[in-house]
Amino acid sequence: MKNKFLIITSVLIIAVACFVFFQKSIDKTLIGPSNNSSPTKLEQNSYSKNPLKIILLIGDGMGINHTQIGRITMGGSEFNMAVDRMPIQGTVINHSYNSLNIDSAASATAWATGTSTINRFVGVDPAQRSVPNISEVLEEHGFLSGLVATSSITHATPAAHYAHVGSRYEEEEIASQLVNSNIHIALGGGKEFFNLDDSKDATFFFDLDKIPGAAFKTGRVIGLFAEDGINRGEGPSQLEMTKVALDYLHQDSPCSKFFLMSEGSQIDWASHDNDLKAMLIELEDFNATVNTVLDYASQRDDVLVVVSSDHETGGLTVLGQKDDFVYSRWNTDKHSLNQIGIYAYGPGAEAFAGKMDQTEIFTKLTSLANKETCTIN
Numbered sequence: 001m002k003n004k005f006l007i008i009t010s011v012l013i014i015a016v017a018c019f020v021f022f023q024k025s026i027d028k029t030l031i032g033p034s035n036n037s038s039p040t041k042l043e044q045n046s047y048s049k050n051p052l053k054i055i056l057l058i059g060d061g062m063g064i065n066h067t068q069i070g071r072i073t074m075g076g077s078e079f080n081m082a083v084d085r086m087p088i089q090g091t092v093i094n095h096s097y098n099s100l101n102i103d104s105a106a107s108a109t110a111w112a113t114g115t116s117t118i119n120r121f122v123g124v125d126p127a128q129r130s131v132p133n134i135s136e137v138l139e140e141h142g143f144l145s146g147l148v149a150t151s152s153i154t155h156a157t158p159a160a161h162y163a164h165v166g167s168r169y170e171e172e173e174i175a176s177q178l179v180n181s182n183i184h185i186a187l188g189g190g191k192e193f194f195n196l197d198d199s200k201d202a203t204f205f206f207d208l209d210k211i212p213g214a215a216f217k218t219g220r221v222i223g224l225f226a227e228d229g230i231n232r233g234e235g236p237s238q239l240e241m242t243k244v245a246l247d248y249l250h251q252d253s254p255c256s257k258f259f260l261m262s263e264g265s266q267i268d269w270a271s272h273d274n275d276l277k278a279m280l281i282e283l284e285d286f287n288a289t290v291n292t293v294l295d296y297a298s299q300r301d302d303v304l305v306v307v308s309s310d311h312e313t314g315g316l317t318v319l320g321q322k323d324d325f326v327y328s329r330w331n332t333d334k335h336s337l338n339q340i341g342i343y344a345y346g347p348g349a350e351a352f353a354g355k356m357d358q359t360e361i362f363t364k365l366t367s368l369a370n371k372e373t374c375t376i377n
Ligand SMILES: [Zn+2]
Pocket: 061, 104, 268, 269, 272, 313, 335
């Protein structure tokens, strides 16, 4: 009799524990209002020349289900996320040199240099030899380069655009390589990794509003707005920094050429934490940034915009609707092998349709970039 009681009690405890765990791992989020005004889709035009300006936007950790839950919670399934406005869409296959699992360092090295490498490596091949990145290749053709990240600017994704090191964790070395690089403007966190007494030919800024605008565009700028990553609300957003970088790189000249990479770094961090609310706040900032860039590009005929991700984080699944809510679940606190997308608009965008390896992003961007010598009549 006593044994029977114990067995029943144990089964009940296990059942309650499973129920509590299952409930905890499922997020319930309000579906966005269907009358929420949605930006219009863009049409791919026919362009007479290759792009003079290339803007690459990376949602770190953003898989296609991140976009799906963003869409549903911002305005329902009919709502246009910024990437929904982009007429060319494809699928990116991402993997490191020796594994299907990839981290941000190998991933950013793949698209920034066209080289598949080992996880943790930044801007070097599997034998740790330096490989040229987009900024270094395009500099020879008159392109200025800019970087924006909401992490430290020495974090893996931005670092692959200027650094060449055997470990993403050597952030002081990476900082020194940024100071000595060709990057014209770099905005993000990571002040603690820099020797602030030695900026070489760059100028350090610690307040976004202090960065001079149109009148001062010749000097190199490194803007550092937090010791490490930028805590939301305690420093500028991705949108604010991207606007400043865009304004700094854009010159009213037919010869103005630039490459800008802007990363929503903390979509990944919130996904590692399985924190849907925080993830949606990061995604909203990223989405607003892409919309702003698309609005800029759609007023011109010389801007190629490409949006992608490095990998998916969290194994996010969007389960279904019940009443006014959408239910979703995280399946891991690590990077998953879930699919990531690529989206493009502007001259040359057609090259990004269909399935491609992540290394092809480098090849496509560097071959599409306008290499004509520009002369002002
Ligand atoms: Zn991550």
